[in-house]
Amino acid sequence: MAYADQISPILRATFELLREAGRPLPPGEVRKEVEERVPIGPELRAPNAHGQARWWAQLGFRTGEAASLGWMTKRNGWAITEAGVRALQEFPGTEFYRELARQYRARRLPPQNTNAPSPVPPRDPTPAAFEQFQQNLEYARQLVDGGRNLERLAVGSFDVTDLYRAAWTQAVAALDHWVTREIVDRAMGLALTPELPRPRKFNSLSIPVELFEKVHHHDEPLGETFRAHLERHFSFMTFQNPDKIKEGFAHVSEVNLWVRVAEVLTAQDTRNPITADGVRTRLREIAWRRNNIAHTADHDPDRTGQKTPITADEAEATIEWLETMAIAIQLALGDSLPEVSPDAIRTTPSATEAGQADRSRGKRTWDEPSFLQAVEQYCPADVRDTLLAVYRHAESHPSFHEYYFGEGAYPSVTAWFNLGSDKASVWSVYTGPAKSVLAVNFGSVRNHGASRERMARLAERLAILPGAARLRDQLESADYGKYPSLQPSALARPEAREIIIAALNEFLAGGILL
Known part of the structure; x- marks a missing residue:
């Protein structure tokens, strides 16, 4: 019997089980149920060279391939996806397994050597x-x-x-x-x-x-x-x-x-x-x-x-x-590379280059783990939630460039973004036993090309937070050369994260709300 004819019923029964369950199943439960649903011959029940039942080892490999194609997931249990449900419907019988193998070869295996001198090169025994x-x-x-x-x-x-x-x-x-x-x-x-x-x-x-x-x-x-x-x-x-x-x-x-x-x-x-x-x-x-x-x-x-x-x-x-x-x-x-954006290949601004040079010489003291630990240690829960929301928003934004972790007495982090014509440090978080704050770096964005109108809108959006009512007036009087900090009283407000992130989104979009 061909290998596809042996493994296909087991694979198909597994996916049908996951479709019926409608929830993630522990692998042990999947194994028990599949053994009850499908006749598994002695050859497949026999142990492989490592003592594991051949059918179960093969199912592990095939479901891993299916998960890498998006047909199922293995996080916190096995579960079928919509793509897996469609594949069950579109490919009956052994075609389900054959289509899995075909797509996996096409999308996940390395390219063949098209310059090989022989029309039939020897098969590479190394597994993918x-x-x-x-x-x-x-x-x-x-x-x-x-x-x-x-x-x-x-x-x-x-x-x-x-x-x-x-x-x-x-x-x-x-x-x-x-x-x-x-x-x-x-x-x-x-x-x-x-x-x-x-x-x-x-x-x-x-x-x-x-x-x-x-x-x-x-x-x-x-x-x-x-x-x-x-x-x-x-x-x-x-x-x-x-x-x-x-x-x-x-x-x-x-x-x-x-x-x-x-x-x-x-x-x-x-x-x-x-x-x-x-x-x-x-x-x-x-x-x-x-x-x-x-x-x-x-x-x-x-x-x-x-x-x-x-x-x-x-x-x-x-x-x-x-x-x-x-x-x-x-x-x-993914299966292919996304298009490279112009921002991704531009030269980093001189201030960032200086930071990178410092880090290459080993001067950097802090990193992400120490920063996260400090936020957990020093911040009340409501302040911590706001700071982490702003921190996580940064690297998910399409304009994000990099984090720079500071070298002060306590951990800090600065987020750099593309502003369109240049890159700038837009905000910084400073932590410590006394308090933790979010500094909005108007001086930096001004020096890297942000217009007064753009900075004024950012100040207006943030001014509704406690303690920031006079923010725009203070910034205008200093020609936007300041680096004002949002204090814990403002960061602790339930609406703070939404206000700050919305203001940043509008600013980073050049004044057009994303």
Whole structure:
């Protein structure tokens, strides 16, 4: 019997189950129900080389592919999407599986080497990037399963929880390896498809003269030669920290990565929305724990000579979350590159260049985690909610350029935006034990081309907040050269976030409300 005839009924039954349920189902519940619905032969029930039932391992791979196409989601349980429902209706029988395989090959697998000398090149035995990622996560899951079994047997000859630590480390390594391969695959798509727009960082990749000569003078295949170079280039990088992951994918996409990933994850489970900084925070926590396991044997700083406790559920949740996030990254990046906007390739203004030069010399003290921690520590709940709403609004705005985290005694952050003719720092948040404020940087936007009318409208919109009634008069008397701060009494108002964000939207649109 053909493979499609064996796996197709299982895959189809899974999607029909999810359609009937109308809600996310835990994988264990899916497994139990599918086993009851579909006859599964002994060949598929037999364990694979890693001890897992073949049908269940294959279903994990196929549902991962389906999720990367948007046919289903795996966040907080398995659930079908509208695209998955349509596919069930449009492709009966084994055609459902065949269409999944066809679309996945067309949209997710790396491009073929069109310069290959042989019309039928040998098949590359290396699994595709996402398939290999899933395989590596399966190894991690098997470590968790093994630990659970040993715990039930009350094995005491060694610390069984070390298996969970090993699984955690394996899952992070799987993510690191997948990101590298995904970047290389997408870079190859750009190299072999000249009509696609190139991100700025892709255009700035260094190419050795030797590579140019191999392709130009010696007729070596571009695909093979360039891939080897990319693999060497990115093999020296580590993709565990969210900033490094975003930096890596910037070579192949202009997408605002973590904002878009947060949008994808929120759409998958609207009952549990997540923000871009929430995604980054979770990733940092996972990477920090991995480093603690790898470098200190998971030393518990609060208990001398003890390891930090870990459970099978914690390790399993980490594995599931990393798979879900990788799927969200694929969906965020899409099948092709978006058009590069002029703003994305303009030269950064001199003030920003100075900030970047300072940071490259290691002068920067604060970062996003320390800023978020300070807001949580120093701000009352109502002030904190307003500041975080303004902070998160920034990177979701199409005019956003970058955050700059300050170097003062307490954490601070400044948001830079494109104003049309130049870039400017529009607002800054300063935190501290005494109070936290939102400074609106009129002096900066004036110096970078904002008109008086545009600044006057911004001042008018903010003047309805407590303590800001005379804001426009004060700014006009100083020729808009001030950097006034909205105080906690204003930020604590329930309507503050809506007023501030609406005013910023109107200002950033050049006076036309978005």
